[in-house]
Amino acid sequence: MPDLCQERIASRSKYDVLQAHYCQREAGHLGRHEEFPYLQDLALTYPAVAGKIIRDATMTTGAAWKSAEAGPNRILRWVMLQPDAVLPAYGLNMAALQPQVVAKLREKAASYEDCMRVAKKLTWLIYQMPDAPEVTAATQRYLEAQFGPLTTSSTLCLVCRAPLSFSLFAQARRGKAEVETGHSNPRVHNAVNVGFAHRECNIAQGSKTLREFYDWIAQILARVQPP
Amino acid sequence: MPDLCQERIASRSKYDVLQAHYCQREAGHLGRHEEFPYLQDLALTYPAVAGKIIRDATMTTGAAWKSAEAGPNRILRWVMLQPDAVLPAYGLNMAALQPQVVAKLREKAASYEDCMRVAKKLTWLIYQMPDAPEVTAATQRYLEAQFGPLTTSSTLCLVCRAPLSFSLFAQARRGKAEVETGHSNPRVHNAVNVGFAHRECNIAQGSKTLREFYDWIAQILARVQPP
Numbered sequence: 001m002p003d004l005c006q007e008r009i010a011s012r013s014k015y016d017v018l019q020a021h022y023c024q025r026e027a028g029h030l031g032r033h034e035e036f037p038y039l040q041d042l043a044l045t046y047p048a049v050a051g052k053i054i055r056d057a058t059m060t061t062g063a064a065w066k067s068a069e070a071g072p073n074r075i076l077r078w079v080m081l082q083p084d085a086v087l088p089a090y091g092l093n094m095a096a097l098q099p100q101v102v103a104k105l106r107e108k109a110a111s112y113e114d115c116m117r118v119a120k121k122l123t124w125l126i127y128q129m130p131d132a133p134e135v136t137a138a139t140q141r142y143l144e145a146q147f148g149p150l151t152t153s154s155t156l157c158l159v160c161r162a163p164l165s166f167s168l169f170a171q172a173r174r175g176k177a178e179v180e181t182g183h184s185n186p187r188v189h190n191a192v193n194v195g196f197a198h199r200e201c202n203i204a205q206g207s208k209t210l211r212e213f214y215d216w217i218a219q220i221l222a223r224v225q226p227p
Numbered sequence: 228m229p230d231l232c233q234e235r236i237a238s239r240s241k242y243d244v245l246q247a248h249y250c251q252r253e254a255g256h257l258g259r260h261e262e263f264p265y266l267q268d269l270a271l272t273y274p275a276v277a278g279k280i281i282r283d284a285t286m287t288t289g290a291a292w293k294s295a296e297a298g299p300n301r302i303l304r305w306v307m308l309q310p311d312a313v314l315p316a317y318g319l320n321m322a323a324l325q326p327q328v329v330a331k332l333r334e335k336a337a338s339y340e341d342c343m344r345v346a347k348k349l350t351w352l353i354y355q356m357p358d359a360p361e362v363t364a365a366t367q368r369y370l371e372a373q374f375g376p377l378t379t380s381s382t383l384c385l386v387c388r389a390p391l392s393f394s395l396f397a398q399a400r401r402g403k404a405e406v407e408t409g410h411s412n413p414r415v416h417n418a419v420n421v422g423f424a425h426r427e428c429n430i431a432q433g434s435k436t437l438r439e440f441y442d443w444i445a446q447i448l449a450r451v452q453p454p
Contacts, residue, residue, distance in 0.1 A: 201447075
């Protein structure tokens with residue numbers, strides 16, 4: 001993996017006290033520092049997809065727990081590494097949430113470094129979809145240096161292993177795209193563990209690891225179709 | 228199947244203009260008319276479970292579409308057999324809903340007769356769970372006359388075919404029981420087509436028929452574990 005610039009990027013966000021942001025461009029780059037340099041092409045042509053990658057990589061999901069007492073709908077994953085006592089200052093009152101919801105939120109915690117690598121991995125996967133937009137030479141070089149050669153049509157659904165198409169990002173239904181960010185183990189958010197999955201596959205997997213999911217459906221089939 | 232009383236039961240509900248309610252006791256019964264006579268035992272010991280059977284049998288689900296413009300969260304399934312123009316009088320404005328939501332609601336429509344039979348079938352399934360409360364002779368006779376002998380431990384999850392335990396109804400999580408009413412074909416609400424399913428199984432099945440679901444998971448396993 002090539003060295004990255006890693007200069008601190010100033011911001012006025014209240015979360016910066018907890019975690020600084022760092023330039024992800026290659027060491028010795030010209031021009032300004034950028035946290036998501038490899039997403040700049042995609043942000044021009046498909047801003048919603050670029051935004052989704054950043055959001056899924058760095059934020060928790062959790063509409064289920066949004067409420068006036070509890071706090072915002074999504075929160076930065078690295079903020080969830082902080083102890084309960086620190087969180088009210090960031091608009092999140094864990095004491096107002098049910099224990100299961102707290103546990104689910106804590107499962108989504110991840111370090112800033114893991115989140116940065118997840119965003120790169122997801123972008124690398126995007127550009128291997130057969131109908132993805134063309135990648136610029138600079139972005140291709142950047143991503144390949146991190147994860148290896150871009151191979152067209154090699155991005156499969158993490159769960160069902162069928163090839164994924166970029167067009168699925170556009171097929172919104174009730175505001176939900178037909179493809180989601182998935183995890184081989186839903187309790188671990190890092191680059192090895194993430195990928196894209198069909199929405200229906202991600203929902204079917206639920207809170208199981210992929211191994212647990214495959215064992216589970218094999219058991220179902222064994223009961224439904226006895227040998 | 229024995230003859231039922233079928234006397235009309237008076238009510239002051241505004242929905243009664245659309246659909247009358249009828250006594251479901253056996254023809255020639257003594258005492259008052261009842262719409263759910265076979266649930267009276269359960270309603271004494273497990274009122275939440277009896278309530279769930281009536282609700283699942285007769286009402287649509289649909290928290291996703293609840294809103295000020297759209298109308299209530301749940302609505303009687305037979306009301307959904309009415310044309311759009313009739314529904315505003317019953318608090319439901321289909322024009323305010325997205326087409327996919329309208330389609331989903333219409334799929335939940337069912338006749339009063341089908342709903343009555345679904346409630347009986349679900350009760351019959353309950354009493355075949357190994358840890359179900361004891362059934363009175365009168366209720367047993369009533370249910371067996373409709374669906375055949377009660378056989379202990381014969382109620383399986385509709386989806387995964389593992390035995391279901393009555394205790395699952397009590398294990399609420401975020402207000403959701405671990406067992407739900409499922410459908411072999413999610414677009415048909417009748418007694419042949421309904422059963423209980425684990426919550427995770429019901430979610431995994433999604434909008435697929437059981438046949439589609441089994442085909443789907445078999446294809447996944449074939450990709451994951453090539454022969």
